[in-house]
Amino acid sequence: MLSATIREDFPILSQRMNGKPLTYLDSAATSQKPQRVIDALVRYYREYNANVHRGIYKIAEQATQAYEASRVKVAAFINAPRPEELIFTRSTTEAINLVAYAWGRANVRAGDEIILTEMEHHSNLVPWQLLAAERQARLRFVPFDEQGMLQLHEFDRLLTDRTRLVALTHQSNVLGTINPIREIAAKAHAAGAKVLVDGAQSAPHMSVDVQALGADFFAFSAHKMCGPTGAGALWARYDILDAMPPFQGGGEMIMLVHLDKTTYKDPPYKFEAGTPNIADCIVWGEAVDYLKAIGMQAIRDHEQRLTVYAMRRLGEIPGLRLFGPESPMRRGGALSFELDVAHPHDVAQVLDQDGIAVRAGHHCAQPLHRALGVSATTRASLYLYNTEADIDTLVAGLYTVRNLFSPKTATAPKP
Numbered sequence: 001m002l003s004a005t006i007r008e009d010f011p012i013l014s015q016r017m018n019g020k021p022l023t024y025l026d027s028a029a030t031s032q033k034p035q036r037v038i039d040a041l042v043r044y045y046r047e048y049n050a051n052v053h054r055g056i057y058k059i060a061e062q063a064t065q066a067y068e069a070s071r072v073k074v075a076a077f078i079n080a081p082r083p084e085e086l087i088f089t090r091s092t093t094e095a096i097n098l099v100a101y102a103w104g105r106a107n108v109r110a111g112d113e114i115i116l117t118e119m120e121h122h123s124n125l126v127p128w129q130l131l132a133a134e135r136q137a138r139l140r141f142v143p144f145d146e147q148g149m150l151q152l153h154e155f156d157r158l159l160t161d162r163t164r165l166v167a168l169t170h171q172s173n174v175l176g177t178i179n180p181i182r183e184i185a186a187k188a189h190a191a192g193a194k195v196l197v198d199g200a201q202s203a204p205h206m207s208v209d210v211q212a213l214g215a216d217f218f219a220f221s222a223h224k225m226c227g228p229t230g231a232g233a234l235w236a237r238y239d240i241l242d243a244m245p246p247f248q249g250g251g252e253m254i255m256l257v258h259l260d261k262t263t264y265k266d267p268p269y270k271f272e273a274g275t276p277n278i279a280d281c282i283v284w285g286e287a288v289d290y291l292k293a294i295g296m297q298a299i300r301d302h303e304q305r306l307t308v309y310a311m312r313r314l315g316e317i318p319g320l321r322l323f324g325p326e327s328p329m330r331r332g333g334a335l336s337f338e339l340d341v342a343h344p345h346d347v348a349q350v351l352d353q354d355g356i357a358v359r360a361g362h363h364c365a366q367p368l369h370r371a372l373g374v375s376a377t378t379r380a381s382l383y384l385y386n387t388e389a390d391i392d393t394l395v396a397g398l399y400t401v402r403n404l405f406s407p408k409t410a411t412a413p414k415p
């Protein structure tokens with residue numbers, strides 16, 4: 001059980017929105033930050049703000065040491081074998097673009113294929129479209145079924161000796177589906193393909209072990225796991241990184257520069273050109289400490305219990321259709337739904353009046369919504385600080401929406 005006082009760690013949650021207590025149900029977009037993470041950010045700027053890997057004075061060494069210590073923590077958080085395998089980026093998006101640009105341009109040729117799924121976030125789709133167009137490669141897509149589960153027999157059919165890469169999300173930001181990465185990775189490797197896992201929605205919510213998953217690349221963002229915005233990471237096996245050409249060129253990624261040629265540092269520095277996002281990368285380590293102290297299994301258990309409760313309560317609302325797997329074992333706490341009487345934007349706007357923050361739209365997954373046959377959904381997404389009371393507030397708010405848009409069929413939540 002998570003401590004009932006966890007909410008108190010997050011100062012924003014004691015605020016009011018539109019005169020009502022804030023019910024924050026949009027953690028899939030970004031998570032809230034505990035006070036100790038906010039304090040760590042202020043501490044960096046007040047006490048040891050300096051560029052890293054350059055100065056030999058005291059605070060520059062302190063900043064470098066903190067930056068590298070955070071790399072060790074973030075790498076250990078996903079059980080990376082070596083901290084040098086973790087490249088700090090701006091976000092999951094940048095991490096995936098890094099692979100598409102550096103690994104993709106060196107390894108994908110005309111006629112090669114990349115397998116994605118129909119449930120990808122645009123971040124794990126558009127970079128591959130760009131690469132495929134440039135290299136005359138082909139994208140193939142694994143569909144999902146009515147339960148929001150990948151159709152693995154289709155994956156088996158699509159996987160051939162032309163497949164260079166399988167890139168897929170670990171946990172869907174819309175359906176909540178947790179994909180069977182280990183099984184997919186084993187098959188992909190047997191076919192000679194590499195595997196990239198988009199971990200933006202899994203790393204914050206469950207214990208991740210990149211070695212056990214069998215991934216070659218794993219991308220994730222600090223801001224969805226109680227850390228600051230502007231920091232993310234790419235993990236990849238060292239031998240792959242070592243063989244990859246750089247992503248961006250500039251300061252700090254070089255060994256020797258001549259006017260006509262340059263040699264590069266070893267990973268991870270080869271991929272961290274210019275001044276990195278020092279403050280946010282350091283503070284990400286504080287967020288990792290915070291989550292680890294609570295325990296990722298405890299967080300997963302809490303969210304699973306809450307998801308079961310939310311699915312039951314949402315299921316009571318007439319005209320509400322929830323997407324994604326029915327089994328809480330197969331999903332996380334991203335709960336996307338449509339309500340027959342109102343457009344998702346109207347739903348979100350009315351909920352906002354009650355202090356409830358949800359997201360409405362396509363959640364950066366237009367092809368997924370097309371496959372569902374809807375143009376948009378409303379999404380409530382859960383995290384460690386949410387409670388059953390948040391779900392009750394949401395359900396009451398959804399009855400308000402129903403009754404506003406369909407007064408003739410007015411109903412009330414079950415007591």
Ligand code: PLP
Binds near residue numbers: 173
């Ligand atoms: N992949 C998934 C599944 C996501 O949910 C998101 C963000 O919502 C991203 C990628 C992109 O993450 P970021 O915006 O932090 O780059």
